[in-house]
Amino acid sequence: MDGCPKKNLLAEVLRKGIVLAKNEQNPADQNPTEESPHRLIEMRLEKMEELGQSVELYPYSYDRTHTSEQARSGEEKLVADETTVRYPGRIMAKRGTGKTLFVPIQDEWGILQAYFRKDDLGEEKFAQIQKLIDIGDWIGVEGPLFRTRTDELTVKVTDFTFLAKAIQPLPEKFHDMSLENKSRRRHLDLAMNLESRERFKLRSAIITDIRAFFAEDEFLEVETPVLQPLYGGATARPFTTHHNALDMTLYMRIADELYLKRLIVGGLEKVYEIAKDFRNEGMDRTHNPEFTMLECYAAYWDYHGMMDLTERMLRRLAVGFGDEGRVTYGEYEMDFNKPFVRLRFMDALAEKTGQDLMQTSTEDLVVLAKKHGAEIKKGMGRDKILDELFSVLVEPELIQPTFVMDHPKELSPLAKAHRETEGLVERFELFIAGFEVANSFSELNDPREQRRRFEDQKALMDAGDDEAQPIDEDFLQAMEQGMPPTGGMGMGIDRLVMLLVDTNNIRDVLLFPHMRPEQ
RNA sequence: GCGCCACUAGCUCAAUUGGCAGAGCAACUGACUCUUAAUCAGUAGGUUCGGGGUUCGAUUCCCUGGUGGCGUACCA
Secondary structure, three states: OOOOHHHHHHHHHHHHHHHHHHHHHHHHOOOOOOOOOOHHHHHHHHHHHHHHOOOOOOOOOOOOOOOHHHHHHOHHHHHHOOOEEEEEEEEOOOEEOOOEEEEEEEEOOEEEEEEEEHHHHOHHHHHHHHHHOOOOOEEEEEEEEEEOOOOOEEEEOOEEEEEEOOOOOOOOOOOOOOHHHHHHOHHHHHHHOHHHHHHHHHHHHHHHHHHHHHHHOOOEEOOOOOEEOOOOOOOOOOOEEEEOOOOEEEEEOOOOHHHHHHHHHHOOOEEEEEEEEEOOOOOEOOEOOEEEEEEEEEEOOOHHHHHHHHHHHHHHHHHHHOEOOEEEEOOEEEEOOOOOEEEEHHHHHHHHHOOOOOOOOHHHHHHHHHHOOOOOOOOOOHHHHHHHHHHHHOHHHOOOOEEEEOOEHHHOOOEOEOOOOOOEEOEEEEEEOOEEEEEEEEEOOOHHHHHHHHHHHHHHHHOOOOOOOOOOHHHHHHHHOOOOOEEEEEEEHHHHHHHHHOOOOHHHOOOOOOOOOOO
């Protein structure tokens, strides 16, 4: 094998070839990197220059008479009346047969095809569209509508206006872009994928409908600070920033809860905010560093009131955006028309384990949890073990909308103690398709108790827990002014949208998800 | 954070044991007056993610850095 003559000969020839190529290259090629990478762009710039000699390259406006949708819906009358339409959009393809040219033009609502004929347009104009105007450019076409032999609604172009040049080429049209490319260059994703457009329009419509829902219920939409001198209302690490004029540290909010409660103290009885929150934590399929959170608070309500509100809201969304109240998510089919299941936390565990765990000793609880495959770490409190057990035994089965209520106390530092059962709090979480959609409490409004809990948090913080909350004296002072009984609810809007548009990746519902910088 | 996998033309992807880096779309030239993934003939396009190593020879094997995907952990 080693001395194979054929092999050595081949190697020698190849080596010579490489040396030759190098020798050729060195003297001749002064600028080897200059030429190739942008050849497509250079080509387009050249065409642009030529086109610029006869038309305005970047005109200021265009008078549209019809969108693609309006042209389609009004076709019968438009064709009968031989109405001249003026239709602008982006060129998505060019199909020429020498002296004719078919050009699909896309606007926000879809694609309408345009038909260019040399005989109709004359030599110069036809040469423009055929030679100088590229896929990706924007034009407005003018002419009557007709149906082609293959029954495609088409603008028969009598004149057209150049609207803007695309120096960059569009991506290839019949393969999907990678999720990375879609997320990094959303403008291309939106240009190429109408279903992506529809998804983001749906997100917008969902949020609009949520606002309408709260307006009908006479909630007041408010805005509270994003930049906060102290962060709170959740357990999470914050982003930190600096105010130059005041020379002070400010934090991006991790929640708006503490400010909304001050409004309740002030006498605004029903408030809500759709807030961007920021948490300095890991990113994955279901977490983005900035995300949209709905929080609402209502004076004189408890968590039962919030449960009713949450159920009404989600049923409305499922009717509006699902199939008559039914929503498909992956392999699951949920029916929002039926009353949501209401399941007490401890009852669910009792049913799964066959015993009342309120009475079980912590030692027995650890044994039980391990038996069911829950991960038990040192230092976990009794309630934390219950939570682990719950997430292993119960959560995966919560496909239909289900309120899990009355949690153990340790898990819920912001909730009011349960009015009947010792050791529990008045809280609910809404689970749908196996993940948590909403979280709600009868809000704690005793300032002495609130101060104790802040001090517990402070102790955790001093012990090195970087997710613990600092003591917020301003908030405590507001609470000392007296907050009426209040129900509060928080809902992750991004995850709600994921559910309604049936995707398992948060990047599909965020126009510009956070990405690591390229290179 | 950790683990596994991926990165090749503007885009989507090939490339046998380590042996001349390819296709489709987009682009360019030409033909074609109802096309619709138009068609036909031809042309051009590459730092194979960066850096190092092994080898006569690396897209391929090893090390290292980057980015991404999936899983997992933490977490609304």
